[in-house]
Amino acid sequence: NKKVPITVAYGDGIGPEIMDATLRIIMAAGARIEPEVIEIGEKAYLEGFSSGIRPEAWESLRRTKVFLKAPITTPQGGGYKSLNVTVRKTMGLFANVRPCVSYYPFVKTKHPKMDVVIVRENEEDTYGGIEHWQTREVTQCLKLITRPGTEKIIRYAFEYARAYGRKKVTCFVKDNIMKITDGLFHKIFDEVSQEYPDIEKETWIIDIGAAKLVDTPEMFDVVVMPNLYGDILSDVAAQMTGSVGIAGSANIGESVAMFEAIHGSAPRRAGQNLANPSGLLLAAVQMLVHIGQNDVATTVQNAWLKTIEDGIHTYDIYQEGVSKQKVGTREFADA
Amino acid sequence: NKKVPITVAYGDGIGPEIMDATLRIIMAAGARIEPEVIEIGEKAYLEGFSSGIRPEAWESLRRTKVFLKAPITTPQGGGYKSLNVTVRKTMGLFANVRPCVSYYPFVKTKHPKMDVVIVRENEEDTYGGIEHWQTREVTQCLKLITRPGTEKIIRYAFEYARAYGRKKVTCFVKDNIMKITDGLFHKIFDEVSQEYPDIEKETWIIDIGAAKLVDTPEMFDVVVMPNLYGDILSDVAAQMTGSVGIAGSANIGESVAMFEAIHGSAPRRAGQNLANPSGLLLAAVQMLVHIGQNDVATTVQNAWLKTIEDGIHTYDIYQEGVSKQKVGTREFADA
Ligand SMILES: CC(C)[C@H](C(=O)O)[C@@H](O)C(=O)O
Ligand SMILES: CC(C)[C@H](C(=O)O)[C@@H](O)C(=O)O
16 A cells, blocks of 8 residues: 655646646545656746756656656747657657547547547657758658567557457558558568467558548557557547547556646646646546556546536537536536 | 540559549540550559559650549559559659548538548658668658748649639648658748738648548648648548548649549459449549530539439448439449
C-alpha cells in the first residue's frame, strides 16, 4: 500500500481545470499515488526554455518515471519545439496507445460499435525534426524507419492485443510508394506477427485502409502504424467515437510512461468551468493500470461510465433528449 | 467540330469493362474524340518495361496530351515502379483533383450533404522514391516541398475554386512538426491566397483537420494539401460519399492531363460484368470539360445522375428499398 510518486503537470488553457477534476476523482477512488507537481508549457517557454520544460522537471520525471500531463500551449512563432515530441524522444516513449471507443447512445456518434485501439510508433518517421532548406526554394525533411524501432512497436502492439484479449492486429503502411521505409515496417510486421499465431493479422495500404476505417471501423481491432499516419488517424478515430475530447492516451517507454488526453489546451475555453475532463481522466485510468492499481482503475472507469450513462454531460457531448443535465468540469467531477 | 485525339488505356482487371462502358456512353452523348489505344500495365511490366509503359505509348501521350486511363495492376514484388507516379512525374501532372460528392439518398452515405474537392499536390512530398538503407537497420526517405511546386498547386486550387464558383479553400499541413517543409507550404498558401480576396481561406493542422473532415465534411469546400496527405484523405473523402467506386480524378499538368477513377483494378471482380464504371465515367466528364466539350460533359453527367436517381445500380451501391434494379457494367452503361 505504499504510495507511488507520479509527476503531474497542470499545463495551460483548460489544463488546470481538467487536471484538478482528474486528480480529485482518482484520489476519491483510492489511488495510492503521491503527485509531484512540475511546471511546463507556456511559462517555461517564455522563460527561455525552448523545449517548454525546466531542468527540475526532467529530474522529477527521471525519478518517478510516471507522468500525468495536461495539455499545454506552445507559443506562436519559430524556435519553440513541441514539448510532447521532446519528452517522447528524450524519454524513449516509443509507443503511443490511443483507444477509441464509442459510448452510444450516451455519446452521439455515427459509429456506435466502434472499438479500435491505435498503436502509433512514437519516435521515428518525420518526427525527427531533420529538415533543411536545400536552396531558397527547395526544402526537405527526412523520414526515418529503423528495424529496432519498428520491432519494438510491432511487438508492443501484439503484446497489447494479447494482454487485452484482442483478436486482430492490422498494419497500415504506404509501401507501394515507400518501398524501403514503409516496406521495412511491413516486413517486420510480417516477421513479428509469426510469434503470435493466436492473433489474426492483416495489412492495408494506408489510403484504402483509412477509407475502410472511416467507413466500417468494426473491421478493425488493434491498428499499428508509423508515427505520422498514427497522428492523423488517431485524431480521426477519436472524433469518430463522438469527440476528440473523450480519448486518453498512453506514451509508453522502456522505463518512463506519459499519460495525456489527445486534445489540446483550448485556450478560448479556459477558466470557464466548461471543459470535459474525460480525455485526461481516461488517460489517468491507463496510468493506474500501468502502475498496477487495477482496482482503482476499474473503480474510476466504472464511475465515469455511470456518469456518462446517467446523462450527466459537459457541453461538448450534450444531446437534447439523451443528456439529463448539462454540467461544468467541477460538477462532472463531483458526479 | 474537329475530333480531338485522346490516348486511351484499357488497363487490367476490371479496366477493360469499365473503359468499354465509359467510351460507349460518352460516344453516344456525342463526344468529338478520336481514341488512340495504348497498352500499359501488367503486360508491359512483364515484357520488361519496369514503368509498365512502352515507348510508343509515351509517344502517343506526348502527341495527344490527353489520357483517359483505366486502372492497372502492378505485379507483386520489387523492381516495378508505380505507373501512375511515373506518368505524373514524367508529364509534370502537378495537380490531382478529386471531387467527392454525395448523391444521397440514391447512394447510401452517413454524410448526405458532402461536396468536397480535394486538390492534391501530385509530384513532390515522399513520392520521389528517394529512399535508402543507411545501415542494415536504418532506412530513410526524403520528403520534398518546393516553392515553385507549392505555388503551382495552391494557385491551381484557388483558380479552380473561382472557376467553379466555390467559396472557400482550406489548407491541411502538419507545420507544428514539419516547420520547414510543411511550413513552406503553409506560408505560400498564405501568400497566394491574398491574390484571391473573393475566396475564403483557412488552414488546419492535418490531424484535427482530418478529424473535422470525417465528422463534418460540410465545413469544407476545396481542400488543398501535399501529396501524401492528399492520397490518404482523398480515399477517405471518396469513401465517405458512399463508395470509392464513384469518384473520378483529373491529373493536370501544364500541357498533358490524365483522367482516371480513384479505385484500383480489382482483379477478383474482373470479367464478370459486375464493376461500377462510374469512377472512370466521371473522370471522363472531367476530361470532356478539359478539352472544351462542356456540352457533352453536361449530357453525360446528367445521364449518369438520372440513372443513379432512377435506382439503376451496380452491386456496390445497391440498397434494398432504394435501388430499383441491380445491374451489371453493361446494363448500367445501356441505361
Ligand atoms: C502537438 C503535436 C506535436 C502532437 C503530435 O503531432 O504528435 C499531437 O498532435 C499529438 O497527436 O499528440
Ligand atoms: C497506386 C498509387 C501509387 C496511387 C498513389 O498513391 O498516388 C493511388 O493510391 C492514387 O491515389 O492514385
